[in-house]
Amino acid sequence: MKSYAIGIDIGGTKISAGLVDPRGNILVRGRRPTVGTDPAAVLSAVCELVAELGPGGAEAVVGVGAAGWMDPSGSTVAFSPHLAWRDEPLRANLEAALGRDVLLSNDADAAGWAEYRFGAAAGEDNMVCVNLGTGIGGSLVLDGVLQRGRFGMAGEFGHQVMVPGGHRCACGNRGCWEQYASGNALAREGRALLAVHGATSYRLREASGNDPHAITGEMVGSLAVAGDEACIELVVEAGQWLGLGLANLAAVLDPGVMVIGGGLGSASPLLLETAEQAYRGSLSGRGYRPYARVVGAALGPDAGLVGAADLARNALD
């Protein structure tokens, strides 16, 4: 059954596993909470999940997706934000424990690959996938090839500087795109609105119990969906920044489609509509060239798992 592959998605709060067929369907699923940050505990959890998937996966190759920087060969985790991995030879450790071939992928790369193979970008060989969550991650497929860059770190779209001297970013720079168009940006602007105690922020005050720290990007997004004018404005502003950054990516890469995924991307049609409008209004050379399509991701939270499995099958089978 070499045509089946196992995908594992190691997230900050849970580990998901699935036996995936060559069309991207998940045949068997498994799941457990992330077991702290200890590498050995994560390793055991992955081995247990693989066993739980049953006899269909007994000989399947394993693809593991996780947040972090993997070396381009898919062997080592150089750095992971949620987990205590630093130059961790995760591939070799897992192969020893599982007795079969393993490939590591960055989680955003895996999710983008799944959208390209089976989702919103199917049939389009030049794709940018933007994952909007608390920050902005991403991946790129050009000429049908997932591009990881020389050191495995391509696709860090959120860290394009778009406002020199602008808001401080966790990466150390100022003015990164993700400070203007992500969940964290919405939360920061929501807190700023609450702080000025205006009449416009009363729903935000209610929802947060008047606690600025309780405000999240999700909360602002939900209030916008519920019709709160102030939060709608915040979402529109974030969408405009999102579109401007998409135009920058198009200037560099000229993709045929730009897929917007991630928790925030999937939750807000208004954000996507605004972004597409802003993209079309700020694409360099507009009027003299075709526009890339801007579309929402199709595979939801399964994308990482499915993509990790498919990448492993392609690389190892």
Add this chain to the structure above:
Amino acid sequence: MKSYAIGIDIGGTKISAGLVDPRGNILVRGRRPTVGTDPAAVLSAVCELVAELGPGGAEAVVGVGAAGWMDPSGSTVAFSPHLAWRDEPLRANLEAALGRDVLLSNDADAAGWAEYRFGAAAGEDNMVCVNLGTGIGGSLVLDGVLQRGRFGMAGEFGHQVMVPGGHRCACGNRGCWEQYASGNALAREGRALLAVHGATSYRLREASGNDPHAITGEMVGSLAVAGDEACIELVVEAGQWLGLGLANLAAVLDPGVMVIGGGLGSASPLLLETAEQAYRGSLSGRGYRPYARVVGAALGPDAGLVGAADLARNALD
């Protein structure tokens, strides 16, 4: 002699031709002034140049590089800034006139490809090439493949917006990178310096005959090389913007090397040094990842011709 290829570089002021061997050496050269913007005149000039290259090129495929947007198959010029081409089927016309296979390439793509195959980026499969002239063009090779994008327009690096609401760009946007780090940017800042009639601008006043319109990026660059402090400051400022934009490209693409070419890029070591320093000081994730090398182009003005020939040989032979 199929392993030889002919390269033609159609520029704004001249057309260069060469018979190029598989190692990128130019065996025979030809050249004439660009004959206005009439497509038929350009076609005749190219045919004459091909004939002039002699019997060694009698059966060689022909690669033509020109400024403009070519469709990804290398058949049609969608738009060219210097020439009166609009959806011009240049490839078919040339093939009919020459009786052999022809491939069209964007001139920046051709130059970047030459640097990758035979020049400053040889041996590095993930490359960004930035052409600094009056504006900023560029090209990208990822995984050893020249990436043209879905519609043939990838590599328009100069039109990343880096200062929302900033200086107006010829592309219609405001705040494009090339408004801060190109020859035109140097010229604009030189004019601004002249306009305030300060003591610092006396060399610029001399060199320009006190005519703001006479100031060019080249002039500012030459004065900087000659030691004029004011022009040195302008070059350093442009270099800092250059480095910031390189950091943005690295966030997206994670190349192993970034080649800086073009007239301005080749003329100013100070610009390059400043740019590399600024790049290293603003790369997102610096300290946790390797740096791409920042290097000057190696092939000079021949790059476009050599690259156009090599791309044609690879595609057609």
